[in-house]
Amino acid sequence: MIEEYKRSDGTVVRRHVRLPAGARRQTAIAGLIVAGVFLFGSGNTTTGARTQSGQHRLxxxxxxxxxxxxxxGWDKPVVQPTPTVSYPIVFPTTGSGR
Structure with a gap:
Protein backbone atom coordinates (compact mmCIF):
# COMPACT_ATOMS: atom_id res chain seq x y z
CA MET A 1 0.00 0.00 0.00
CA ILE A 2 1.41 3.35 -1.06
CA GLU A 3 0.26 6.18 1.20
CA GLU A 4 -0.84 9.59 -0.06
CA TYR A 5 2.05 11.92 -0.88
CA LYS A 6 2.86 15.16 -2.70
CA ARG A 7 5.18 15.26 -5.72
CA SER A 8 7.86 17.88 -6.14
CA ASP A 9 5.65 19.74 -8.66
CA GLY A 10 2.84 20.00 -6.07
CA THR A 11 0.61 17.23 -7.45
CA VAL A 12 -1.10 15.22 -4.71
CA VAL A 13 -1.02 11.47 -5.28
CA ARG A 14 -3.84 9.53 -3.60
CA ARG A 15 -3.28 6.41 -1.55
CA HIS A 16 -3.18 3.31 -3.83
CA VAL A 17 -1.96 -0.26 -4.23
CA ARG A 18 0.89 -1.00 -6.59
CA LEU A 19 1.26 -4.64 -7.62
CA PRO A 20 4.11 -6.04 -9.72
CA ALA A 21 3.50 -6.53 -13.45
CA GLY A 22 1.33 -9.60 -14.07
CA ALA A 23 0.39 -10.03 -10.42
CA ARG A 24 -3.35 -9.52 -10.95
CA ARG A 25 -3.52 -12.17 -13.68
CA GLN A 26 -1.43 -14.66 -11.69
CA THR A 27 -3.54 -14.09 -8.59
CA ALA A 28 -6.74 -14.63 -10.59
CA ILE A 29 -5.40 -17.87 -12.09
CA ALA A 30 -4.26 -19.14 -8.68
CA GLY A 31 -7.69 -18.29 -7.20
CA LEU A 32 -9.45 -20.22 -9.97
CA ILE A 33 -7.22 -23.24 -9.40
CA VAL A 34 -7.85 -23.18 -5.64
CA ALA A 35 -11.59 -22.83 -6.20
CA GLY A 36 -11.55 -25.73 -8.68
CA VAL A 37 -9.66 -27.97 -6.28
CA PHE A 38 -12.03 -27.04 -3.49
CA LEU A 39 -15.17 -27.67 -5.56
CA PHE A 40 -14.12 -30.80 -7.43
CA GLY A 41 -11.71 -32.26 -4.90
CA SER A 42 -14.13 -32.55 -2.00
CA GLY A 43 -16.49 -35.13 -3.59
CA ASN A 44 -17.41 -38.50 -2.14
CA THR A 45 -15.64 -40.47 -4.86
CA THR A 46 -12.75 -42.81 -4.15
CA THR A 47 -9.81 -43.66 -6.33
CA GLY A 48 -8.98 -47.12 -7.57
CA ALA A 49 -11.13 -50.10 -8.35
CA ARG A 50 -13.36 -51.57 -5.67
CA THR A 51 -13.34 -55.32 -5.35
CA GLN A 52 -16.58 -57.05 -4.73
CA SER A 53 -17.07 -60.70 -4.00
CA GLY A 54 -16.59 -62.75 -7.15
CA GLN A 55 -14.47 -60.12 -8.98
CA HIS A 56 -10.75 -60.40 -9.60
CA ARG A 57 -8.32 -57.75 -8.46
CA LEU A 58 -6.42 -55.71 -11.01
CA GLY A 73 32.44 -55.21 -20.02
CA TRP A 74 31.67 -55.31 -16.28
CA ASP A 75 34.00 -58.27 -15.71
CA LYS A 76 36.89 -56.78 -17.76
CA PRO A 77 37.87 -53.41 -16.30
CA VAL A 78 39.65 -51.00 -18.63
CA VAL A 79 43.15 -49.93 -17.63
CA GLN A 80 43.27 -46.19 -16.99
CA PRO A 81 46.04 -44.25 -18.75
CA THR A 82 48.85 -42.96 -16.57
CA PRO A 83 50.89 -39.84 -17.27
CA THR A 84 54.29 -40.50 -18.86
CA VAL A 85 55.89 -37.34 -17.50
CA SER A 86 56.26 -36.79 -13.77
CA TYR A 87 57.66 -33.26 -13.87
CA PRO A 88 55.73 -30.04 -14.64
CA ILE A 89 55.84 -28.80 -18.22
CA VAL A 90 56.09 -25.02 -18.65
CA PHE A 91 54.41 -23.81 -21.83
CA PRO A 92 55.42 -20.47 -23.32
CA THR A 93 52.81 -17.78 -22.66
CA THR A 94 51.75 -14.82 -24.74
CA GLY A 95 52.17 -11.27 -23.51
CA SER A 96 48.58 -11.08 -22.22
CA GLY A 97 49.38 -13.17 -19.14
CA ARG A 98 46.45 -15.55 -19.59
Whole structure:
Protein backbone atom coordinates (compact mmCIF):
# COMPACT_ATOMS: atom_id res chain seq x y z
CA MET A 1 0.00 0.00 0.00
CA ILE A 2 1.41 3.35 -1.06
CA GLU A 3 0.26 6.18 1.20
CA GLU A 4 -0.84 9.59 -0.06
CA TYR A 5 2.05 11.92 -0.88
CA LYS A 6 2.86 15.16 -2.70
CA ARG A 7 5.18 15.26 -5.72
CA SER A 8 7.86 17.88 -6.14
CA ASP A 9 5.65 19.74 -8.66
CA GLY A 10 2.84 20.00 -6.07
CA THR A 11 0.61 17.23 -7.45
CA VAL A 12 -1.10 15.22 -4.71
CA VAL A 13 -1.02 11.47 -5.28
CA ARG A 14 -3.84 9.53 -3.60
CA ARG A 15 -3.28 6.41 -1.55
CA HIS A 16 -3.18 3.31 -3.83
CA VAL A 17 -1.96 -0.26 -4.23
CA ARG A 18 0.89 -1.00 -6.59
CA LEU A 19 1.26 -4.64 -7.62
CA PRO A 20 4.11 -6.04 -9.72
CA ALA A 21 3.50 -6.53 -13.45
CA GLY A 22 1.33 -9.60 -14.07
CA ALA A 23 0.39 -10.03 -10.42
CA ARG A 24 -3.35 -9.52 -10.95
CA ARG A 25 -3.52 -12.17 -13.68
CA GLN A 26 -1.43 -14.66 -11.69
CA THR A 27 -3.54 -14.09 -8.59
CA ALA A 28 -6.74 -14.63 -10.59
CA ILE A 29 -5.40 -17.87 -12.09
CA ALA A 30 -4.26 -19.14 -8.68
CA GLY A 31 -7.69 -18.29 -7.20
CA LEU A 32 -9.45 -20.22 -9.97
CA ILE A 33 -7.22 -23.24 -9.40
CA VAL A 34 -7.85 -23.18 -5.64
CA ALA A 35 -11.59 -22.83 -6.20
CA GLY A 36 -11.55 -25.73 -8.68
CA VAL A 37 -9.66 -27.97 -6.28
CA PHE A 38 -12.03 -27.04 -3.49
CA LEU A 39 -15.17 -27.67 -5.56
CA PHE A 40 -14.12 -30.80 -7.43
CA GLY A 41 -11.71 -32.26 -4.90
CA SER A 42 -14.13 -32.55 -2.00
CA GLY A 43 -16.49 -35.13 -3.59
CA ASN A 44 -17.41 -38.50 -2.14
CA THR A 45 -15.64 -40.47 -4.86
CA THR A 46 -12.75 -42.81 -4.15
CA THR A 47 -9.81 -43.66 -6.33
CA GLY A 48 -8.98 -47.12 -7.57
CA ALA A 49 -11.13 -50.10 -8.35
CA ARG A 50 -13.36 -51.57 -5.67
CA THR A 51 -13.34 -55.32 -5.35
CA GLN A 52 -16.58 -57.05 -4.73
CA SER A 53 -17.07 -60.70 -4.00
CA GLY A 54 -16.59 -62.75 -7.15
CA GLN A 55 -14.47 -60.12 -8.98
CA HIS A 56 -10.75 -60.40 -9.60
CA ARG A 57 -8.32 -57.75 -8.46
CA LEU A 58 -6.42 -55.71 -11.01
CA UNK A 59 -2.79 -56.74 -11.59
CA UNK A 60 -0.20 -54.75 -9.66
CA UNK A 61 3.07 -53.57 -11.24
CA UNK A 62 6.07 -55.76 -10.53
CA UNK A 63 9.72 -54.76 -10.41
CA UNK A 64 11.69 -56.04 -13.42
CA UNK A 65 15.15 -54.83 -12.44
CA UNK A 66 17.90 -57.21 -11.31
CA UNK A 67 20.48 -55.96 -8.84
CA UNK A 68 23.42 -55.39 -9.00
CA UNK A 69 23.12 -53.67 -12.35
CA UNK A 70 25.92 -54.79 -14.69
CA UNK A 71 26.99 -53.14 -17.94
CA UNK A 72 28.77 -54.75 -20.89
CA GLY A 73 32.44 -55.21 -20.02
CA TRP A 74 31.67 -55.31 -16.28
CA ASP A 75 34.00 -58.27 -15.71
CA LYS A 76 36.89 -56.78 -17.76
CA PRO A 77 37.87 -53.41 -16.30
CA VAL A 78 39.65 -51.00 -18.63
CA VAL A 79 43.15 -49.93 -17.63
CA GLN A 80 43.27 -46.19 -16.99
CA PRO A 81 46.04 -44.25 -18.75
CA THR A 82 48.85 -42.96 -16.57
CA PRO A 83 50.89 -39.84 -17.27
CA THR A 84 54.29 -40.50 -18.86
CA VAL A 85 55.89 -37.34 -17.50
CA SER A 86 56.26 -36.79 -13.77
CA TYR A 87 57.66 -33.26 -13.87
CA PRO A 88 55.73 -30.04 -14.64
CA ILE A 89 55.84 -28.80 -18.22
CA VAL A 90 56.09 -25.02 -18.65
CA PHE A 91 54.41 -23.81 -21.83
CA PRO A 92 55.42 -20.47 -23.32
CA THR A 93 52.81 -17.78 -22.66
CA THR A 94 51.75 -14.82 -24.74
CA GLY A 95 52.17 -11.27 -23.51
CA SER A 96 48.58 -11.08 -22.22
CA GLY A 97 49.38 -13.17 -19.14
CA ARG A 98 46.45 -15.55 -19.59
Missing amino acids: PQPQSTVVYPIKWP
